[in-house]
Amino acid sequence: MVESFIKGASFFDNVGLLVNPPKRELVGTIVYIPGSWRALRDALPLRRAGIIKKLIAGPLICFEHVYEHDGIIGDEAIDSYIVASEWVKNEYTAEASEHGLSIRNMRVCPAGVDHLRWSPVDMKEDKGSLHKVMVYVKGDGIKMLDKTLKVFAHGGFETGVLKAGSHVPTDYKNMLEWCDFAVVLGGSETQGLALTQAWSMNRPTLVYESESVIARGRDAAPYITPQTGMKWHDVEELRECLNVLHNCTPRIWVLENQTNEIVFSKFLEIASKL
Known part of the structure; x- marks a missing residue:
C-alpha cells in the first residue's frame, strides 16, 4: 500500500511528498496515514490544533472491526477515511452505526499496481x-x-x-x-x-x-x-x-x-x- 502510494506520487511533479517528516515540516500539509493507528493517534492533536491542514487515514488502521483502538477511525479530527472497496465501506458503515461511531467522509480508493514490474515477457495473446x-x-x-x-x-x-x-x-x-x-x-x-x-x-x-x-x-x-x-x-x-x-x-x-x-x-x- 505505502509502496504503491509513493510510486504513484512520483508521476506528479506538482506534488511534494514527505515520508515520515519531522513535526516542524507538517505545518499546512495534508497528512496521510494508511496503516499505523499509533501514528494516527499522534497526528490527531496536530489536526485539532490546525497545524495539519487535512488528515486522511486508512485503509489499514483497523484489522477487523471499526471499534479497534478505542474507535480511533471515528475521531472527528479525521477529514476522510479510505477503504479499499465498496463492500468494505458498507460493512464499516453498518458496524460503525451499531457501535455509535461516525466515520467522516469514507471514500473508496484501492491500491495501485506497478504495471512495469508486473509486466509479462509473454503477453499470451493467443x-x-x-x-x-x-x-x-x-x-x-x-x-x-x-x-x-x-x-x-x-x-x-x-x-x-x-x-x-x-x-x-x-x-x-x-x-x-x-x-x-x-x-x-x-x-x-x-x-x-x-x-x-x-x-x-x-x-x-x-x-x-x-x-x-x-x-x-x-x-x-x-x-x-x-x-x-x-x-x-x-x-x-x-x-x-x-x-x-x-x-x-x-x-x-x-x-x-x-x-x-x-x-x-x-x-x-x-x-x-x-
Missing part, C-alpha cells in the same frame, strides 16, 4: 491455446482444491498450484509468467491485489466465491470485470467460465483503471474535495 492454469489457494479456498483440480484434469489442462503463505512474490510472478490464466480459491478480499497483479501480467482470473462470502455481504473479487475474468460458485460454473477466457483483456483494464499513477490521481481527487 487465446486459442489456453491450457496452462495456475491455481492460487488461500485460506478456506483449500476446501475447493480437489474439485477444482479434477475439472482441469478431465479437461487435459496443465496445472500448477501455489498456496498463499508458502511463497515469495517472485514465485507468484514466475507462476503467472508460466500460466495462461489463473484460478483463485480463497475467501473475501477487501481489494484483491494479487488479482490485480495477475491482470497486469495479462492473465485472466476465475475466482471462486463461496456462499458464506455472499451471505456476509462480502466479495471475493471486488474489482473483477468481464475484461479481467469471472467469479464462479460451483464446478459447473467453473467449466462455463472457461468459455469466456478468450474475451478477456486484463492488462488493458489495469492500464486504464488501476496503475499506481491512476490510483494516486484518485487519491488527489479525494483530497481536493475535503
Whole structure:
C-alpha cells in the first residue's frame, strides 16, 4: 500500500511528498496515514490544533472491526477515511452505526499496481491455446482444491498450484509468467491485489466465491470485470467460465483503471474535495 502510494506520487511533479517528516515540516500539509493507528493517534492533536491542514487515514488502521483502538477511525479530527472497496465501506458503515461511531467522509480508493514490474515477457495473446492454469489457494479456498483440480484434469489442462503463505512474490510472478490464466480459491478480499497483479501480467482470473462470502455481504473479487475474468460458485460454473477466457483483456483494464499513477490521481481527487 505505502509502496504503491509513493510510486504513484512520483508521476506528479506538482506534488511534494514527505515520508515520515519531522513535526516542524507538517505545518499546512495534508497528512496521510494508511496503516499505523499509533501514528494516527499522534497526528490527531496536530489536526485539532490546525497545524495539519487535512488528515486522511486508512485503509489499514483497523484489522477487523471499526471499534479497534478505542474507535480511533471515528475521531472527528479525521477529514476522510479510505477503504479499499465498496463492500468494505458498507460493512464499516453498518458496524460503525451499531457501535455509535461516525466515520467522516469514507471514500473508496484501492491500491495501485506497478504495471512495469508486473509486466509479462509473454503477453499470451493467443487465446486459442489456453491450457496452462495456475491455481492460487488461500485460506478456506483449500476446501475447493480437489474439485477444482479434477475439472482441469478431465479437461487435459496443465496445472500448477501455489498456496498463499508458502511463497515469495517472485514465485507468484514466475507462476503467472508460466500460466495462461489463473484460478483463485480463497475467501473475501477487501481489494484483491494479487488479482490485480495477475491482470497486469495479462492473465485472466476465475475466482471462486463461496456462499458464506455472499451471505456476509462480502466479495471475493471486488474489482473483477468481464475484461479481467469471472467469479464462479460451483464446478459447473467453473467449466462455463472457461468459455469466456478468450474475451478477456486484463492488462488493458489495469492500464486504464488501476496503475499506481491512476490510483494516486484518485487519491488527489479525494483530497481536493475535503
